[in-house]
Amino acid sequence: MRFDIITVLPELLESPLNHSIMQRAKDKGLLEVHLHQLRDYATGKHRQVDDYQFGGGAGMVMKPEPISACISKLCAERTYDEIIYTTPDGQMLDQALCNRLSMKQNVLILCGHYKGVDDRIRQKYVTLEVSIGDYVLSGGELAAAVIVDSVGRLIPGVLNDETSALFDSFQDNLLAPPVYTRPADWNGMKVPEVLLSGHEKNIEEWRHEQSIERTKTRRPDLLEKSGDGY
């Protein structure tokens, strides 16, 4: 899977995507991430990418021409399955959307900045607008990093244990159960007996019960989505 990301701050994306699982995914040839500096597509002495908004009001707006030049160049090189714009008024990113995006080949992400992009860019190019939560970030770069990370780890072969993503929180609209490692007794706090029993069926049942219990207490809204009648 290939991500192209258009940004005025590529530095913000380098570190989060160059470590751990994302780096391994790239090393294995399963994930490519290409960063494009928007300023390189701006013209004029100052390579200006933003301007005052029509109608007045505080905050600058990202100009359409450099974005259009960059998107046009990339679209001439390959076909994008999705052109995403990161914005607080977009569709909320959840595991279902991550699953759907992980099946795409080429995804282009445009990172918003300042007051956002000129709306004509959204109308002309953007196929999906994504928010990562009901709060406002200084720019869309961290949202883009969240999208690449949460989607990239779902690409088959990226995680060492192929099944592990299936048991993540949210895959069945349930939160993950608690996990423990050694020592079995830590300062008198003991690991639940069933996990030491080696009895796979009982362990699976216990984990499922714990998932339901956790979801009931922490995120009851998810149970309505699961439709399993817990």
Ligand code: ADE
């Ligand atoms: N840009 C600013 N805030 C954002 C958010 N919550 N999600 C996606 N992009 C954003």
